[in-house]
Amino acid sequence: MKRLCDSVQATLGRALMVLVGVMTLTVAWQVSSRLLARLCLAMDWPVFIQPSRWTEELAGFQLAWVALLGAAWVLREGAHPGLDLAYRELGPRLRRGVDALVAILVGLFSVVVLVYGGLRLVFMTRELGQRTAALNWPMAAVYSVVPVAGMLLALFALESFLQALQPPSEEGP
Numbered sequence: 001m002k003r004l005c006d007s008v009q010a011t012l013g014r015a016l017m018v019l020v021g022v023m024t025l026t027v028a029w030q031v032s033s034r035l036l037a038r039l040c041l042a043m044d045w046p047v048f049i050q051p052s053r054w055t056e057e058l059a060g061f062q063l064a065w066v067a068l069l070g071a072a073w074v075l076r077e078g079a080h081p082g083l084d085l086a087y088r089e090l091g092p093r094l095r096r097g098v099d100a101l102v103a104i105l106v107g108l109f110s111v112v113v114l115v116y117g118g119l120r121l122v123f124m125t126r127e128l129g130q131r132t133a134a135l136n137w138p139m140a141a142v143y144s145v146v147p148v149a150g151m152l153l154a155l156f157a158l159e160s161f162l163q164a165l166q167p168p169s170e171e172g173p
Contacts, residue, residue, distance in 0.1 A: 001159055001162060002159070005076065005155065005156060005159045008152065009073060009076045012069060012072065012073050012152065015069065016066060016069055016070055016073060019066050019069070020066055022062065023059055023066065026058050026062060027055070027059050029052055029055055030051075030052050030055035030056060030059065033050070033052040034052075036049045037049050037051045054134040054135050056134070057132055057133065057134040057135055061132075065145045068145050069148070069149050069152070071149065071153065075156045075160075076159075096164045096165070096168070099160065099161075099163070100161055100164035102160075103157045103158070103160040103164060104161060106153060106160075107153075107154050107158060109153075110151075110153035113150070114147060114149060114150025114153065114154075115147045115150035115151055117146070118144075119147045121143050122140045122146070122147065125139040125140045125143055126138065
């Protein structure tokens with residue numbers, strides 16, 4: 001299980017790096033095209049460059065994809081912010097119980113809301129034939145990241161649950 005999750009997380013990390021890089025280029029083009037168009041107007045030059053209309057929509061989709069997929073990556077890293085004042089005071093056995101409960105809740109949310117609800121959303125938008133306004137992409141393709149992120153979160157929550165069931169190698173204070 002650990003090897004599978006390590007491999008999935010490494011691939012996910014690379015995909016997130018590419019997404020963030022492309023999103024940066026998208027936003028840079030959006031800003032540049034607006035500035036160039038304004039400069040042409042201010043200098044009374046013929047306007048050959050129109051502000052890009054599709055980049056705002058694409059950047060919004062990319063941001064949503066990065067947020068959802070990044071949530072899975074951060075869950076695996078154990079880097080989600082949390083209030084651990086009381087958690088730190090618990091004994092190792094009780095900590096494992098809390099970790100198992102949190103993993104169960106994250107897994108349930110991921111499967112019910114993100115996977116099941118996300119698949120319903122994808123199928124519904126596909127059936128209705130909804131398309132994006134500027135890019136004319138099928139909304140089902142845009143929304144497909146929701147169940148994918150849910151499956152990744154569920155996988156990492158299952159790993160966390162199984163780790164919580166393992167006795168610690170060394171009991172701490």
